[in-house]
Each structure stands twice: as C-alpha cells, then as structure tokens.
Amino acid sequence: MIFLSHLISGISLGSIYAIIALGYTMVYGIAKMLNFAHGDVIMVGAYICFFATMSYGWHPIMGVLLSMVVCTLLGIVIDRLAYKPLRQAPALAVLITAIGMSYFLQNSAQLLWTSSPKVFPSVIGNGSVKLFDGALAIPHVTIVTIVVCLVIMSGLVFFVNKTRVGKSMRAVSEDKSAAQLMGINVNSTISMTFAIGSALAAIAGVLLCSAYPTLTPTTGAMPGIKAFTAAVFGGIGSIPGALVGGILLGIVEIFAKAYISTQLSDAIVFAVLIVVLIVKPTGLLGKKISEKV
Template sequence: MKQLLQQLINGLTLGSIYALIALGYTMVYGVINLINFAHGDIYMLGAYIGFAITTFLHLSFFTALLITMLLCAILGVVLEKVAYKPIRKSTRIAALITAISVSLFLEYGTMYFVKAETRTFPEVIASKSLKLFNGSIVVNTIEIYIILTTLVLVVLLQYIIHRTKMGKAMRAVAMDKEAAQYMGISIDKTVSFTFAIGSALAGAAGVLVGVYYNSINPLMGVIPGLKAFIAAVIGGIGIIPGAMIGGYFLGMTETMVSAYGGSLYKDGVAFAILILVLLIKPNGLLGRNVKEKV
C-alpha cells in the first residue's frame, strides 16, 4: 500500500505534464479539427526558453515560467498564421502533412542552433523531500510545484473559457463555425487565441519538465507529444476535462507499470491502452457519438 501511494504521487506529477500538453491538442482540435503534431515541439521550445532565461538572465522560476508562456503563445500564433491558416480549407491529409513538417522543422531547426547534446537545466527550485504519514510517503518539493502549478493553470483556463468573451467565442466556433461567424465572431482571432493559449500551456509544461528532470534536448518533445495526444484521445479529443482525465490516467498508468517491473514496456502499454479505448469507446471516455450527414 505504501508503494502504491508513492507511485500515485509520482503519477500525479507525470500526469500533470501530459495534461498540460494534451490541453493544447484538444483545444485546437475542438475549434478547427486539426491535430497539431508540432505541439510537442512547442513544449520542447518552452524548455529551452526557460533554460535560457534561468541560465543567462538568472531569473526566478515563476518569472521564467510567465515569460516562457508569453513567448510560446506568440510562437503558437505565428505558426498558426504562417503554416496552418493558408491550408485551413484544404483536405485533412494536407493539414496533417503540414503539421508533421512544422514539427520536423522546429526539431531540427532547434538542433541547428543549440546543437544536439543534452543540456542540464539549472536548479531554480530547492529540492527538498517531505515525509508524510510517518515517512511512508516521500514527496519532493518540485513535485508539489508541478502539481500546484498545473492546477492553477487549469483553473485559469476554465475561467477563460467559461467567463470571458473570447472563451465564449471559442466555444461558439467549436460548436458551429458558420453560425458563430454570422453572429459577428471573428474566426481568425478565435483560432489564433486558441493556439496562443494551448502553446502557452505547452511552454509551461516544458519549463516544469526541465525543472523536474534537469535535462533537455531538441528531440525531447517527440515522445511526450505523442503521449499527450494519446491522453487527449483517451479522454475524448476536443473535450477539455477529457484531456485532464486522460493525462492523469496515462501518467499514473505509466508510473505503475514502471514501478512493478515493466519500465521497458511503459510506452507500449500507453499505445495498447489507446487501442483498447478506441475499440471499446472510439470517441474517448468523455466523448459523445455525433451523427454526421453525408
């Protein structure tokens, strides 16, 4: 039982990272039905931006986090305007190929400028171990920072979506683009705002991972990006609570598999769960069957 509780704490930490990245996937898909496979590389760039800010400017963790989120939001808008907006009315395969191309461009463009070697993230948060329940569970202060930061960002996201004008516009566009446009909502501004919010969350995840694992590299966004996509699909892509549930479910599953002797198979288990969910409930755990006229 002690080991189980300890792994649940570890799973919450990893699940928080997956949830932050998955939220970007699910918001973009919900608004324009696009799978942005470059989203994992925004997360990678967020880690490098946080690394540069803390290493060269010697700023604090929260300052670096906020600046990184702002810069990643701007980057997300630029990518949407340059790469995705011109092909918005094209076929889905064209959008998919474009997303993969953007992903490769970001990965190897970053590698060209910062080289391929792994870099050590500076220690911006004092790492201390807190013993709970008479020492049966050990929680690191960095894990607490990650979990609390994720919860705060998710609460802010929910406030933006449900209480602000732009959030209502996002929900309207996701429901019916044409009707929203007839009501005076700017589709372009709404899509750009969606990319900005999703990219900011991915950037925050990059900083948190850099702090947690103390190492970053130009290809670090590939596997977590795929895992976050799996989390979004498991929860029901296009549904924000589903992305959260999928992220935490996947994070806890991976830590349990690793803890009980299957660390070599944790990636395979993630994809196996995806296949199983798609076979049983193709629209995800919180997804709904939608009838489409043909």
C-alpha cells in the first residue's frame, strides 16, 4: 500500500514535470533553442496567483487564469526582447541569453517580492480521497494534478495534429524556410509557441506550489532543470515524450527518496538520465530524422 501511495505521488510530481517539460520541448521543437528561463516563468506564475488570491482575495480559479494571462504575455515579451534579435545567432549565444534571462527573472522577483518564502495557499483544498478503508489516502491536489496533466496533453496532441495552426507549428519545427514558402509567418509561430508554453508554466507553477507550498524567487529553478531533463529523457521536441519523460522522472525521484536516500534523490534522477542517453541518445520517444536525397 505504501508502494502504491509512492507510485501515485510519483505520477503526480511527474505530471507537473511533464507540463513544464512541454514548454521546453515545444520551444525547442519550433525555435531550436533551450529556454532556460522557462523554470522561472513558473515561479512568476505562482507569485501572480499567490498575490491574486492572498492579497486581493480572488477566487483561486481567477487567480490561475490571471497568472496564465500574465505568463503568456511574459513569454511573448521574453521572446521578442531577448531571443528574437538572436534568431540568426549561434546557438551558444542564445543559450547564454536564456541563462541570463533566467537570472534576470529570479533577481527581479527578489527585488519585487523579496526572498522571504511565502506560504502558498492551497488552491485546491486539503482534503483527500480515502481508499481501502483508509489505508490509502490520495490528496485532492494529487488527483487534480494528474487530471489537469492528462487534459493538457490530450488538448495539445489534438491541437498539434488536427488544427491548421497546430499543423503549421509542426511544419515550422521541421523546416522553417519551407514553412515560410507556404506563407506561414515563422516569427508569429514562434511567439505563439512561447505563449502556449508560458501559459502551461503558469498552471504548473500553481500545481507545484499547491503540492509543495513554499514559494521563493528560486522556486522554479530546480523543477525547471528537472523538467528539462524530463524533456530530454522523453526525447526533446516530442510532446508524448514530455509526458512519458516527466512521469517516469517523477516516479524515479519519489522512489529514490522513499527507498534509497532523500539526499541522493536528485543525483539518482540525473544518473538515470545519463544512462538513458547513453543507451538511446535521442531519448525514449525521440525521432531520428532521416532525410532522402
């Protein structure tokens, strides 16, 4: 029963990683860059929701919506100001800019909201569902997290495969110049990807802080790195890969904490990543691109 309880916590934590990983993987797929500021957008999202509900007494749902709007705009602005001027620049320049942007967001948050931790209100409530005569208690947060993750995943898979705009995103991710010849505006497609990724980051931020209620300006950093790991683990650029990678990573982390060592859990998570990459360099569901000449 303990095992089952750990497994469910793992899936729940993994769902949060998966939602964050989506942002990494979609931006990588479209813009071919690693947006290391993505983790910090999560933190901004959590702060926005915190202030909306705690300081202004908004309903949690409204708080989440507001934080999605703010993060969407933030994502678009980050892309416009920091990354768009570097579209033709070497990948390393973009990477360093992204790391800089990450610190910029963290330091701005420190300046605006100080580094003293805020106790995040439980947006979802503290109840739990009891199963097996109370032997297994699953918190509501856990259930909501898993359900939200599944809804987001299916929504995105539908969007990308069935809608005109979603298909144009896939076209851009495969071949920017060819997509442009079709009349697709590559820059606005990239903007839209940042917007979607950042809106999801807002949701992830709220879920993360509902499960682990301490909010500081660096709250997003570690989950961001781990979600990036999850994206690579699942195969970067692949949406189902983000789901699989995120959930597996969450399970590994919780099991490592429960059965091996709390201190070593992060090291174990990254060790698993390294092993997977040695065996399968493209990640679990990563595509090997083969081109006919």
